[in-house]
Amino acid sequence: xxxxxxxxxxxxxxxxxxxxxxxxxxxxxxxxxxxxxxxxxxxxxxxxxxxxxxxxxxxxxxxxxxxxxxxxxxxxxxxxxxxxxxxxxxxxxxxxxxxxxxxxxxxxxxxxxxxxxxxxxxxxxxxxxxxxxxxxxxxxxxxxxxxxxxxxxxxxxxxxxxxxxxxxxxxxxxxxxxxxxxxxxxxxxxxxxxxxxxxxxx
Amino acid sequence: xxxxxxxxxxxxxxxxxxxxxxxxxxxxxxxxxxxxxxxxxxxxxxxxxxxxxxxxxxxxxxxxxxxxxxxxxxxxxxxxxxxxxxxxxxxxxxxxxxxxxxxxxxxxxxxxxxxxxxxxxxxxxxxxxxxxxxxxxxxxxxxxxxxxxxxxxxxxxxxxxxxxxxxxxxxxxxxxxxxxxxxxxxxxxxxxxxxxxxxxxxxxxxxxxxxxxxxxxxxxx
Numbered sequence: 001x002x003x004x005x006x007x008x009x010x011x012x013x014x015x016x017x018x019x020x021x022x023x024x025x026x027x028x029x030x031x032x033x034x035x036x037x038x039x040x041x042x043x044x045x046x047x048x049x050x051x052x053x054x055x056x057x058x059x060x061x062x063x064x065x066x067x068x069x070x071x072x073x074x075x076x077x078x079x080x081x082x083x084x085x086x087x088x089x090x091x092x093x094x095x096x097x098x099x100x101x102x103x104x105x106x107x108x109x110x111x112x113x114x115x116x117x118x119x120x121x122x123x124x125x126x127x128x129x130x131x132x133x134x135x136x137x138x139x140x141x142x143x144x145x146x147x148x149x150x151x152x153x154x155x156x157x158x159x160x161x162x163x164x165x166x167x168x169x170x171x172x173x174x175x176x177x178x179x180x181x182x183x184x185x186x187x188x189x190x191x192x193x194x195x196x197x198x199x200x201x202x
Numbered sequence: 203x204x205x206x207x208x209x210x211x212x213x214x215x216x217x218x219x220x221x222x223x224x225x226x227x228x229x230x231x232x233x234x235x236x237x238x239x240x241x242x243x244x245x246x247x248x249x250x251x252x253x254x255x256x257x258x259x260x261x262x263x264x265x266x267x268x269x270x271x272x273x274x275x276x277x278x279x280x281x282x283x284x285x286x287x288x289x290x291x292x293x294x295x296x297x298x299x300x301x302x303x304x305x306x307x308x309x310x311x312x313x314x315x316x317x318x319x320x321x322x323x324x325x326x327x328x329x330x331x332x333x334x335x336x337x338x339x340x341x342x343x344x345x346x347x348x349x350x351x352x353x354x355x356x357x358x359x360x361x362x363x364x365x366x367x368x369x370x371x372x373x374x375x376x377x378x379x380x381x382x383x384x385x386x387x388x389x390x391x392x393x394x395x396x397x398x399x400x401x402x403x404x405x406x407x408x409x410x411x412x413x414x415x416x417x418x419x420x421x422x423x
Contacts, residue, residue: 058422113375120371124362134358137419141354141376144415148379152404156382 005195008188015181026093032086037182038189039083043111046076046193047143050118054139057132066132068197069139070122075196077115079189084108104161107149114142212295216303217310223281224311231311234274238319241266246326259327260388264344264381266323269370270315271348275308276369278356301353301420305413308356309349316341332394340387343405347380348373350412357423379408 016034053069056062087108088098099105121138125131224231245262254262282288291300320341324331331337355373362368383401390397 110375110378113371117371117375120368121358121362124359124364124368126363127361130361133423134361137354137422138358138372140419141351141415144411145375145379148404148408152379153382156386 001195005188005191008184009192012181012185012188015184020178020181021175030090030093033090034182034185036083036086036090038185039079039086040108041186042189042193043076043080043083043108045190046072046079047111047114049197050076051139051143054136057136058140063128063132066136069136071197073115073118073139075193077112077119079193080108080111080115084112102161103153103156106153110145110149114145118142209296209299212299213303213306216291216295216300217307220304220307221310224307230274230277231314234270234311234315235318237273238266238270238315239322241269242319242323242326249327254327256329256393257385257389259329259392260385262327263320263323263388264385266319267312267316267341267344268348268374268377268381270319271312271352272370272373274311274315275349275352276356276359276365278304278308278353279360283360297421298417301357301417304356305349305353305416308353309345312345312349316345329392331391333391333397336397337388337391339402340384340391340405343402343409344380344384347405347409347412348377350409350416351376354416354420357420376412380405 012034016031020031020034022028022031050069050072053065053072057065057069084105087105091100091102091105092098095102118135118138122131122135125134245266279288282291295303323329352373355369355376358372359365359368383404387397387401387405
């Protein structure tokens, strides 16, 4: 599985460098979007995975669920940082500024804060039982902000961010090869996440 | 020992207990008030004489309330945790009564904080409030949300060995859905103009969500 993933990742990187046509007027660095979209996707997935295992832990008090929840959060934290940085670079290229609190930037920043708070809480509680309970409760509590971040914030503030999966605005023209590569990259990133989650159990 | 029968009696007894302890040891209360006063004074001093936009003022007010609240309510469960009396308390009252008793007490302390700091804030920054009712409504709803999330967060941080700064870190992302609309509403109450009723609905709904979630999750602690 690992070898296949490495090959797939290399193939996608090669496709991004050699096959994907350069994005009009943005230069080669704009291809960072192929890194940004998959990492953003995984950081959101990891957040829900962490909360899912937190709920499972609270129902069963099985500590392996706590470990999975923590693992997902740690991975999510790394992915959300990568996604934020790559997003900021793309934002500089397209909007002219690294950061302007666009709704999606707000959302991703709150996600960083939640991951950070969760991991800080884990680090701050030394008793294993208490830590598992307390962090599971916090994980579920933080899920409550999701509907707000997804539905309310975009209504309150105007967004320049392209629609999440496909760009209908036509600012970055997507032909089929771009779309295929992007979807492949998202699948690849998800598989990497799944693989990293599985490694921890065994 | 008198046993409390109804849940309301239990809740009232816990509020009264915390209130008496709070009066006896005024340190927490005094710290919260002085924190707010220091924050407002330093902000007002450093911006003295400059015209500060309403948007910025509204944000400042909520930042002051947030951090003063953090200073004041992070130790909500510390007395019981230190003395080891939480299990005993749970014998006399059920967990939900403890949670709601604490929540009401936290809300009352936050209300006292706001009654103290809001007039000072308005005077020092020379704010002419256009819509006083909207401002009070916003603060009331905001404080309910902070009290609900803050009580549960305080229960989470009680067992932490490293406490410094942990409470606001945990509380902020959870209460952000309250702060953003509340700051917008506060800005409108300062500056006047039409406001979107749905913002109030958002805060109120999120208050309810937080209270419900705190009630459900507290049982697992």
